[in-house]
Amino acid sequence: MTSPALSFADQVRSVVARHRDDRGALLPVLHSLMEELGHIDPAAIPILADELNLSRADVHGVVTFYHDFRQTPPGRTKVRICRAEACQAVGGDELVERAKSRTGVGLGETTPDGAITLEQVFCLGNCALGPSVQVGDRLYGRVGAQQLDRLLEGAA
16 A cells, blocks of 8 residues: 655655754755755745744745745746856847747746746856757757747747
């Protein structure tokens, strides 16, 4: 017989238990929640605060300060466009505007059908081949407008 699935609160407590002895446990806990759930559900904030003996404001402040912590589920495909100086110099900002126009969403948002989450990143480590775009786990360099359109169509 299989055991019943853990409730949301029990999932959060389980992650906390794995990191309880870590110094500054909140960040490792939040990273683990992101890995397991894909986002930090706002309902986790009071549980984390209680489990880690922090205020809700402290937990909320950390979750909202760091751009890598999402409070809503991401789309099926993340499209990340580099906004670092090297990519900006060769058209990165134009790619961002084009992607926003083509998807109809802003940075950090997900298309209504849940297909694409559009994100900015401030270096993909591909500076010599900018502008760079990451679609899912795949990195693309020297991306132009037409290639971006194809990448977005493939991600949708």
